[in-house]
Amino acid sequence: xxxxxxxxxxxxxxxxxxxxxxxxxxxxxxxxxxxxxxxxxxxxxxxxxxxxxxxxxxxxxxxxxxxxxxxxxxxxxxxxxxxxxxxxxxxxxxxxxxxxxxxxxxxxxxxxxxxxxxxxxxxxxxxxxxxxxxxxxxxxxxxxxxxxxxxxxxxxxxxxxxxxxxxxxxxxxxxxxxxxxxxxxxxxxxxxxxxxxxxxxxxxxxxxxxxxxxxxxxxxxxxxxxxxxxxxxxxxxxxxxxxxxxxxxxxxxxxxxxxxxxxx
Amino acid sequence: xxxxxxxxxxxxxxxxxxxxxxxxxxxxxxxxxxxxxxxxxxxxxxxxxxxxxxxxxxxxxxxxxxxxxxxxxxxxxxxxxxxxxxxxxxxxxxxxxxxxxxxxxxxxxxxxxxxxxxxxxxxxxxxxxxxxxxxxxxxxxxxxxxxxxxxxxxxxxxxxxxxxxxxxxxxxxxxxxxxxxxxxxxxxxxxxxxxxxxxxxxxxxxxxxxxxxxxxxxxxxxxxxxxxxxxxxxxxxxxxxxxxxxxxxxxxxxxxxxxxxxxxxxxxxxxxxxxxxxxxxxxxxxxxxxxxxxxxxxxxxxxxxxxxxxxxxxxxx
Amino acid sequence: xxxxxxxxxxxxxxxxxxxxxxxxxxxxxxxxxxxxxxxxxxxxxxxxxxxxxxxxxxxxxxxxxxxxxxxxxxxxxxxxxxxxxxxxxxxxxxxxxxxxxxxxxxxxxxxxxxxxxxxxxxxxxxxxxxxxxxxxxxxxxxxxxxxxxxxxxxxxxxxxxxxxxxxxxxxxxxxxxxxxxxxxxxxxxxxxxxxxxxxxxxxxxxxxxxxxxxxxxxxxxxxxxxxxxxxxxxxxxxxxxxxxxxxxxxxxxxxxxxxxxxxxxxxxxxxxxxxxxxxxxxxxxxxxxx
Numbered sequence: 063x064x065x066x067x068x069x070x071x072x073x074x075x076x077x078x079x080x081x082x083x084x085x086x087x088x089x090x091x092x093x094x095x096x097x098x099x100x101x102x103x104x105x106x107x108x109x110x111x112x113x114x115x116x117x118x119x120x121x122x123x124x125x126x127x128x129x130x131x132x133x134x135x136x137x138x139x140x141x142x143x144x145x146x147x148x149x150x151x152x153x154x155x156x157x158x159x160x161x162x163x164x165x166x167x168x169x170x171x172x173x174x175x176x177x178x179x180x181x182x183x184x185x186x187x188x189x190x191x192x193x194x195x196x197x198x199x200x201x202x203x204x205x206x207x208x209x210x211x212x213x214x215x216x217x218x219x220x221x222x223x224x225x226x227x228x229x230x231x232x233x234x235x236x237x238x239x240x241x242x243x244x245x246x247x248x249x250x251x252x253x254x255x256x257x258x259x260x261x262x263x264x265x266x267x268x269x270x271x272x273x274x275x276x277x278x279x280x281x282x283x284x285x286x287x288x289x290x291x292x293x294x295x296x297x298x299x300x301x302x303x304x305x306x307x308x309x310x311x312x313x314x315x316x317x318x319x320x321x322x323x324x325x326x
Numbered sequence: 327x328x329x330x331x332x333x334x335x336x337x338x339x340x341x342x343x344x345x346x347x348x349x350x351x352x353x354x355x356x357x358x359x360x361x362x363x364x365x366x367x368x369x370x371x372x373x374x375x376x377x378x379x380x381x382x383x384x385x386x387x388x389x390x391x392x393x394x395x396x397x398x399x400x401x402x403x404x405x406x407x408x409x410x411x412x413x414x415x416x417x418x419x420x421x422x423x424x425x426x427x428x429x430x431x432x433x434x435x436x437x438x439x440x441x442x443x444x445x446x447x448x449x450x451x452x453x454x455x456x457x458x459x460x461x462x463x464x465x466x467x468x469x470x471x472x473x474x475x476x477x478x479x480x481x482x483x484x485x486x487x488x489x490x491x492x493x494x495x496x497x498x499x500x501x502x503x504x505x506x507x508x509x510x511x512x513x514x515x516x517x518x519x520x521x522x523x524x525x526x527x528x529x530x531x532x533x534x535x536x537x538x539x540x541x542x543x544x545x546x547x548x549x550x551x552x553x554x555x556x557x558x559x560x561x562x563x564x565x566x567x568x569x570x571x572x573x574x575x576x577x578x579x580x581x582x583x584x585x586x587x588x589x590x591x592x593x594x595x596x597x598x599x600x601x602x603x604x605x606x607x608x609x610x611x612x613x614x615x616x617x618x619x620x621x622x623x624x625x626x627x628x629x630x631x632x633x634x635x636x637x638x639x640x641x642x643x
Numbered sequence: 644x645x646x647x648x649x650x651x652x653x654x655x656x657x658x659x660x661x662x663x664x665x666x667x668x669x670x671x672x673x674x675x676x677x678x679x680x681x682x683x684x685x686x687x688x689x690x691x692x693x694x695x696x697x698x699x700x701x702x703x704x705x706x707x708x709x710x711x712x713x714x715x716x717x718x719x720x721x722x723x724x725x726x727x728x729x730x731x732x733x734x735x736x737x738x739x740x741x742x743x744x745x746x747x748x749x750x751x752x753x754x755x756x757x758x759x760x761x762x763x764x765x766x767x768x769x770x771x772x773x774x775x776x777x778x779x780x781x782x783x784x785x786x787x788x789x790x791x792x793x794x795x796x797x798x799x800x801x802x803x804x805x806x807x808x809x810x811x812x813x814x815x816x817x818x819x820x821x822x823x824x825x826x827x828x829x830x831x832x833x834x835x836x837x838x839x840x841x842x843x844x845x846x847x848x849x850x851x852x853x854x855x856x857x858x859x860x861x862x863x864x865x866x867x868x869x870x871x872x873x874x875x876x877x878x879x880x881x882x883x884x885x886x887x888x889x890x891x892x893x894x895x896x897x898x899x900x901x902x903x904x905x906x907x908x909x910x911x912x913x914x915x916x917x918x919x920x921x922x923x924x925x926x927x928x929x930x931x932x933x
Contacts, residue, residue: 116535142537156528158592159521167525170518171537180517181510187517234537389734391741440918447676447733451872452917455910458865462907576861580741587738616753623745630739631727 068127069094069238069269070115070146075124077107077114084110086293087124092238097260097270099284099301101277103314107293108273109151112240115271116148117141128238143171147236149227151243151273157216161207161226164215165198168233198233204259205229221252228259238269245276257283281305289313343509350501354494363493367565369605370500371558374507376585376597378554381511383583384591385520386547387527389450392457393582396552398464398574399433400426400559402471405480405569416484419564426560427553434552438545457579464571476570483564496565503561507554512594514550523547524592577619584626590636599638647776648898649891654782654851656890657789661844662867663874663882664796665837671877672813672833674733675725678740680841681864682747685857687713687842688762688849689755695763702765709846710839716747717838718831726827744864751857759856762849781851788847792840793883799836800879809833813877862906866893869913888912 070092077085085107092098100108113119115126117138125134133141156164173194179187202208205225210218215226224244231239244260245253253276260283264270274280280287281301289297289304291313297304304310357363375397382390404422412418441452464471471477483490490499514520522543525533534540563569581604589600604625608618629636665680690712694705724743728736770779800806812819812829820826848863849855867882870889874881889909896908 118531118535137539138534139537139539142535148535150532154529154532156525156532158528159524163521163524167521167533167538168536170522170525171539173518175518177514177517177519180519181513183513191517230536389737440914444917447737448917450734450737451676451868452914454865455869455913455917458910459907459914462904462910466901466903466907577745580745583738583741617749619745620749620753623742623749626742627724627739627746630731630735630742631724634731634735 067094068092069096069129070271071127072111072115073125073127075111075114075121075126077110077119077121083293085114085121085290088290088293088295089124090288090295090298092269092271094269095264095267096286097264097272097284099280099287100271100273100290101275101280101287101304102290102296105292106290108290109242110293111290112148112242112273115141115240116146139171142234142236145235145237146240147231147234147238148240149224149231149242149244151246153223153227155215155218155223155227155230157214159215160212161202161215161218162195162198162211164226164230165201165233166194168230169194169198172235201229201232202226204262206255220247221249224248225256225259232263232268236268238271239263241270241272243273243275245274245279253279339509339512343505346505346508350498350505354497360493363497365605365609367493367496367500369601370497370504371562371565372582372585372601372605373504373598374500374558374561375555375582376589376601377504377507377511377594378551378558379582380586380591380593380597381523381554382547382551383586384593384596385515385527386523386544388544388547389446390453390548390551391450391576391583392453392460392579393551393555394574394576394578395457395460396430396434396555397559397562397578397582398460398569398571400430400556401563401569401573402464402477402559403429403556404560405477405563406470408481408564409477409479416486419481419483423557423560426556430556431549431553434549435545437552438541438548442541442544454576457576461571461574461576464574471571474571476568478568480563480567480569482567490564496561500561500565503557507557508594508598511554515594519543519546527592580626581619581622584622587636588625588629590638593636593638596636596638600636603637644898646774648894650776650778650782651897652891652894653887654785654890655893656887657785658844658848658886659863659867659870659889660883660886661789661792661847662841662863663870663886664793664879665841666868666871667874667876667879667882668833668837670871671879672809673725673729673816673830675736676740676868676876677720677725677834677837678737678864678868679720679744679747680837681860681862681867682744682751683713683716683838683860684841684845684848684863684867685751685855685860686716686747687839687845688855688859689751689845689857690842691846691849692755692760692762692855695765696760706843706846709842713838713842714835716842717834717836720838721831721834726830744860748857748860755857757857759854762853762855764853765850779851781847785847785851789883792843793879796836796840796879805829805832866909869909869916872913873916 068091073089075085075088076083088111100111102108110119114121117133117136121134125132127133128144128146131144133144156167159167173190175184175187175190199208199211202211205228207222207226207229210222215223218226224247228241228244245256248256257279260270272280272284284301287299287301287304288295289310296309296313297307353366354363357366375393379390379393382388403426404419407422407425408418412421437453437456441449444452465474490496522533522538525536525538526540526543530540585600585604586597588603589598590596604622608615614621662680662684665683666677669675669677687709690709691705694700694708695702720743724739725736728739766781770777800809808819808824808829811822811824812826816826866889867886870885871882873888874883874885889912892912893905893908897905
């Protein structure tokens with residue numbers, strides 16, 4: 063089954079916390095050029111799976127491969143440097159830093175000039191900073207945040223914070239972007255705009271793995287969907303197949319009482 | 327954090343530096359008594375110390391409670407180098423500068439390795455323990471440090487045959503270095519390292535998912551902080567020419583902590599203002615010398631309760 | 644020599660344990676490391692000293708004054724400084740506690756002077772010899788008193804309504820107040836309780852060494868604090884055990900290495916514990932936040 067063309071490949075990944083199995087023997091692939099949705103009732107293990115992929119927590123067993131390389135043993139910053147970036151369900155911005163600096167911080171592990179260059183304010187350093195700042199502004203413009211570049215990130219409106227988090231993740235130059243409920247707390251219009259933005263990212267070759275509660279958003283954007291329940295994959299397939307899948311409907315009706323509200 | 331356009335043909339920081347230099351020269355002319363110059367010198371040394379602590383405390387969010395330990399190590403290392411390793415050579419003192427900086431940076435880095443497994447409070451406690459260990463070594467390793475009696479007769483530095491002896495000579499030396507430290511830290515804080523450190527302070531988990539090696543960032547910040555504290559010690563040793571372990575106690579660490587917190591952590595000017603307030607204010611209230619620490623304590627308490635970000639710290643919304 | 648050091652170690656260990664109880668009680672309930680607790684111990688000693696030597700009062704009055712005085716001091720610290728900081732980050736609370744410690748120590752210095760004072764000898768301290776080990780009556784009394792206080796505290800926490808409220812508050816502050824417990828009262832009680840135990844420990848030490856000084860709280864406070872960490876901060880029995888271990892380790896260091904490194908022992912242990920097992924030997928407490 064293993065294809066060398068996969069972007070991300072999980073094989074038998076299991077993770078438990080104090081005896082409770084949060085992710086149970088999960089195996090799936092995200093092909094190159096794909097937008098993959100990850101859905102499931104509350105507590106199904108979606109965010110845990112994100113944490114395992116980004117190595118914020120280590121799987122008990124199983125392997126994770128990215129672009130063919132085994133990343134199971136890496137540390138989170140190494141995973142990011144290979145090209146996986148993410149956002150968080152409950153938004154983790156650098157609250158006291160400016161909007162611009164949130165994006166600039168994402169460049170900091172990738173700059174070429176050394177501390178000495180920075181201390182001496184060498185021309186090479188100044189040029190690099192200038193280029194990075196321009197790139198940061200480009201990212202902010204795409205997220206409609208350019209006019210807010212100077213304000214504290216923590217004081218942004220909710221939807222702006224979500225978009226800033228994505229802009230910041232993009233600044234790390236990822237090939238795979240993991241988005242944890244990117245539309246949570248957004249109005250229908252804002253969610254629509256975000257869908258377009260994400261489709262643009264996909265256009266330029268970014269692979270996307272998206273957790274979503276908002277079914278209209280997920281079904282509209284994703285080419286394929288993986289459904290988790292109690293840590294296990296209960297269905298994989300195209301949006302239209304998932305919608306009619308008996309087991310998925312049962313999981314949603316039995317496992318959670320409010321997650322069905324947005325179903326198309 | 328604003329980076330507005332600059333129409334000057336040179337970075338605006340040059341203006342600030344120039345202004346500060348003029349200020350130092352003027353101060354040296356205005357305060358002519360030995361005593362008042364001594365107060366200024368101690369202010370300069372505390373500026374360096376509090377700036378150094380702020381790298382760890384204010385920028386990286388590491389509650390480092392042993393700046394006095396690194397200060398002491400710098401002072402003793404510089405003194406011992408001049409007394410034991412290169413005695414009677416005029417350039418001995420100047421060679422001890424890189425020795426002190428490298429030694430302290432290395433020890434700061436080493437302290438970080440085990441201590442970084444600990445978070446928040448536990449990290450603070452570990453540094454506290456480290457500070458007490460260093461003090462204990464200074465007191466007990468009598469053959470090296472002179473024990474509780476300390477090191478006496480540390481020679482004044484020479485430049486060739488010119489001896490840096492008077493308090494006003496030291497005034498220029500100390501403030502030149504304080505200014506240099508300020509510039510270096512200002513540049514670092516605006517650059518990639520500073521952003522990585524502040525990213526770690528704001529949210530370690532977010533920082534690590536942005537590709538920032540959190541442990542390395544913290545270790546680097548501690549190393550830089552330790553080196554700067556060591557620099558202050560390097561200046562202090564020949565200036566007072568006598569060192570004793572009682573100069574580098576927990577109380578000394580707390581005084582430095584007071585300066586950073588009262589002035590406003592995470593800023594460049596905060597620690598400077600804090601140092602000015604805590605060094606210069608007791609001189610204005612000369613009769614209250616014995617109340618000095620009590621007043622520091624009350625000020626620190628009041629700052630933490632009323633204005634936790636310090637005088638120059640921005641209040642959050 | 645070995646047994647003699649064990650006896651000495653147990654005596655100081657009990658004192659560390661008593662002071663450690665104060666740290667652990669407060670941490671267990673509100674997660675604050677009350678760095679000023681060592682100063683409360685010093686205040687206890689000075690209150691007793693003032694009643695006995697300066698006012699000429701009887702010993703029983705001195706003890707009552709210590710208990711009430713330090714309890715009030717504990718409540719005062721909490722109400723004036725720590726309560727407004729309740730929601731602040733842990734680390735800010737720690738720094739504040741350090742500030743309180745400076746304030747108290749320097750207040751004591753101004754009030755009673757910088758000299759080391761002689762504590763009035765109330766009891767004739769006769770020493771007895773068992774198999775070549777010198778034991779004073781007080782050295783026998785200290786462990787017994789400590790044990791009694793421990794049992795009392797245990798009963799209070801696990802057998803009374805107040806204890807139940809304390810435990811509820813330590814588990815979940817908001818939940819406790821939803822159940823009709825007034826958390827601030829409980830916290831004040833805990834401060835009073837911990838402070839008076841620390842104060843009593845200060846009196847015992849002053850009787851034992853026959854002297855006291857304004858900075859006596861620093862060293863003991865730090866060691867008691869290490870004892871807490873060692874035993875697992877938040878655990879009552881751990882604090883006592885940690886105190887004994889530190890006391891014994893120090894006595895051994897004094898006996899077999901050099902008295903000079905006595906100070907370093909506690910911190911060596913601290914470093915090792917923090918690196919090996921930050922939750923302490925008992926490991927009761929899951930670190931609350933950071």
